[in-house]
Amino acid sequence: MRTRCRSAVLLLLAAAILAPLAQAQQKLLAPTPPMGWNSWDSYGLTITESQFQANVDVLAARLKPLGYQYAVVDEGWYLANPEAANHPQTLQYRIDANGRYLPATNRFASATGAAGFQPLADYVHARGLKFGIHIIRGISKQAVAANLPVANSSFHAADLADTSDTCPWNPDNFGVQDNPAGQAWYDALFQQYAAWGVDYIKVDCIASHPYKGDEIRMIHRAIQRSGRPIVLSLSPGPAPLDKAAEVAANAQVWRISDDVWDRWLRPADQHFPQGVKNQFAIIASWAPQVRPGNWPDADMLPLGTLGPVPGYGQPRTSALTHDEQRTLVTLWSIARSPLFMGGNLTQLDDWTAALISNPDVLAMDQQGHDQRLASPPPDPMDSPSSDQSDGLIAWTSNGDHGRQYLALFNTTNSPMRFVVPLRRYGFTADKYAARDLWEHKDLGKIAEATAALPPHAVLLLELRH
Numbered sequence: 001m002r003t004r005c006r007s008a009v010l011l012l013l014a015a016a017i018l019a020p021l022a023q024a025q026q027k028l029l030a031p032t033p034p035m036g037w038n039s040w041d042s043y044g045l046t047i048t049e050s051q052f053q054a055n056v057d058v059l060a061a062r063l064k065p066l067g068y069q070y071a072v073v074d075e076g077w078y079l080a081n082p083e084a085a086n087h088p089q090t091l092q093y094r095i096d097a098n099g100r101y102l103p104a105t106n107r108f109a110s111a112t113g114a115a116g117f118q119p120l121a122d123y124v125h126a127r128g129l130k131f132g133i134h135i136i137r138g139i140s141k142q143a144v145a146a147n148l149p150v151a152n153s154s155f156h157a158a159d160l161a162d163t164s165d166t167c168p169w170n171p172d173n174f175g176v177q178d179n180p181a182g183q184a185w186y187d188a189l190f191q192q193y194a195a196w197g198v199d200y201i202k203v204d205c206i207a208s209h210p211y212k213g214d215e216i217r218m219i220h221r222a223i224q225r226s227g228r229p230i231v232l233s234l235s236p237g238p239a240p241l242d243k244a245a246e247v248a249a250n251a252q253v254w255r256i257s258d259d260v261w262d263r264w265l266r267p268a269d270q271h272f273p274q275g276v277k278n279q280f281a282i283i284a285s286w287a288p289q290v291r292p293g294n295w296p297d298a299d300m301l302p303l304g305t306l307g308p309v310p311g312y313g314q315p316r317t318s319a320l321t322h323d324e325q326r327t328l329v330t331l332w333s334i335a336r337s338p339l340f341m342g343g344n345l346t347q348l349d350d351w352t353a354a355l356i357s358n359p360d361v362l363a364m365d366q367q368g369h370d371q372r373l374a375s376p377p378p379d380p381m382d383s384p385s386s387d388q389s390d391g392l393i394a395w396t397s398n399g400d401h402g403r404q405y406l407a408l409f410n411t412t413n414s415p416m417r418f419v420v421p422l423r424r425y426g427f428t429a430d431k432y433a434a435r436d437l438w439e440h441k442d443l444g445k446i447a448e449a450t451a452a453l454p455p456h457a458v459l460l461l462e463l464r465h
Helices: 002-027 049-066 118-126 141-145 180-196 213-226 241-250 279-289 322-334 350-356 359-367
Strands: 035-038 070-073 130-136 161-166 173-176 200-204 231-234 253-255 295-297 339-341 369-373 392-398 404-410 416-421 432-436 441-446 448-453 458-464
Touching: 035 049, 035 130, 035 359, 049 070, 049 118, 070 200, 118 130, 118 180, 141 161, 141 173, 173 180, 173 213, 180 213, 200 213, 213 231, 213 241, 241 279, 279 295, 279 322, 279 369, 322 339, 322 350, 322 359, 322 392, 322 404, 322 458, 392 416, 404 416, 404 448, 441 448, 448 458
Parallel strands: 035 070, 035 339, 070 130, 130 200, 200 231, 231 253, 253 295
Antiparallel strands: 161 173, 369 392, 392 404, 404 458, 416 448, 432 441, 432 458
């Protein structure tokens, strides 16, 4: 009898312990790396409602079946005249009576009155997708100048604004003090976004230059209090690696580098934008932090048509070669970065569509685990070596149903031929059934990886024992 009672008590204790864990798993935001489309790379500050809807329609029809689910309006949606960004004193903002930004109605016609983004979110949700927006941390300078009341509180803008704190590259806001008034501001802001139906928030000028831990924590609490599950993405990068625990406790996604655009290498004497080759060492440094609900973000995919008004440079087709584009998508996917297409989906060409729609590569991103750098990345500023073993970078990952992955990257500026034993990268069986995932070709049973790779190209193998 005593044994049965003790067993019953143990079962009850186990249930009490496991039930919250099960509930936590059900409520886990971003259990896999988020995938979607973001407006910045093609429209910069200028996107309109009709342009956004046109991209959403393509996203729903062509990419949603593959797992792409978020459609995000990036920076500046509250500006009536975003084309005046180089003359910030002339910018025209739309705010409500409590100082919160509202979509500019000359660009988002459905946002009239107090509707905000709810009609546009409804449009996105009706297509089985999720809706996201970009914001700059802080409180609008207009709200501070008028000392507007904070919604649902007794506070006013003067109680929370830190007028000594401005974003170094955006003129819109002042920072927010870590005090009850500051928390009330963020609570009111995210109550508004929850009422609109927002599913994904990209908060900028918060993860780097400068890193603002206080505001990250306040925003996290505000999301929890909003009553809506909203994925929090922190930008820009590089988020500091020594703050990994803090960002992981408060956000689901955070940028690990400055903006990545369509170039292979950022020269040593430049700080912006980031090149693909520069990402190898950075992504490797963050690999131990990758887990369900926590996704170091290597940035958007600057692929396809970047226009009509890209966030950097002139309208163009991506300047990356096809080999460099495959390298980018492979590195992002094997490292399990979020995948947000930046190119204009209304002009999606067949080659780019195939690149971002490869189901085997996407499965590696979404279901992979134990991903790791299997050989050290080179210093991107080093000169290429005549030794062909230099500059060959290897990543491995495990998938479901016994799949394993090996990616071999030629990061040099010269063609490379190699024959390397799989054992070098931790594969212990004598031979593996191999498939080239980009060429869609079965290679039979192999013990060695053999290839002749052009500069900046990749060999991606799926291996089964």
